Amino acid sequence: KQEVTQIPAALSVPEGENLVLNCSFTDSAIYNLQWFRQDPGKGLTSLLLIQSSQREQTSGRLNASLDKSSGRSTLYIAASQPGDSATYLCAVMNTGGFKTIFGAGTRLFVKA
């Protein structure tokens, strides 16, 4: 059974810092891995999607890496801004049934 764990559960940083959010999963038979952002009252927004054959994806200040063999992914946020404050969710889609399993999220607060 796939389990997704995110560390840390919460993080508070001053504006301008670079930071790394961690995600680990127990079953390496994944179809893809996604990082989502969750804002209160606004649902989830997909940030980056990494196919199982890829090692990383980049979008602006965000970079996500995937090491399928070790069951790990990281989301790197460069030069953090107060607007980055949100909950970041890691989700993996298994190859069997294409079900998406979510981690509990990391709540990020960037102080101005």
Place this chain on the structure above:
Amino acid sequence: SAVISQKPSRDICQRGTSLTIQCQVDSQVTMMFWYRQQPGQSLTLIATANQGSEATYESGFVIDKFPISRPNLTFSTLTVSNMSPEDSSIYLCSVEAGGPDTQYFGPGTRLTVL
């Protein structure tokens, strides 16, 4: 892409009552999903609802407690029946638009059961 709206956005309900949550999509989609996010926890898939067929429920969720309707390709409802405080959660509707890689989420319905 797909834009999803949910009604209500939030509600406070009494124990033993039922609440129906609506999910509306701005385009026709085959697969719709309902998730629950309990306080401080990750999203858990309740069921998959395809138009024209019965919803498929995940382990731990049953149709009597969470009946789902899917009358057409743009709309679905989830009912939370005979509610208890343990049902207090955010309920999210999600759709696939363009394949399994592209999953979109609604804003969620925040339910509090007293």
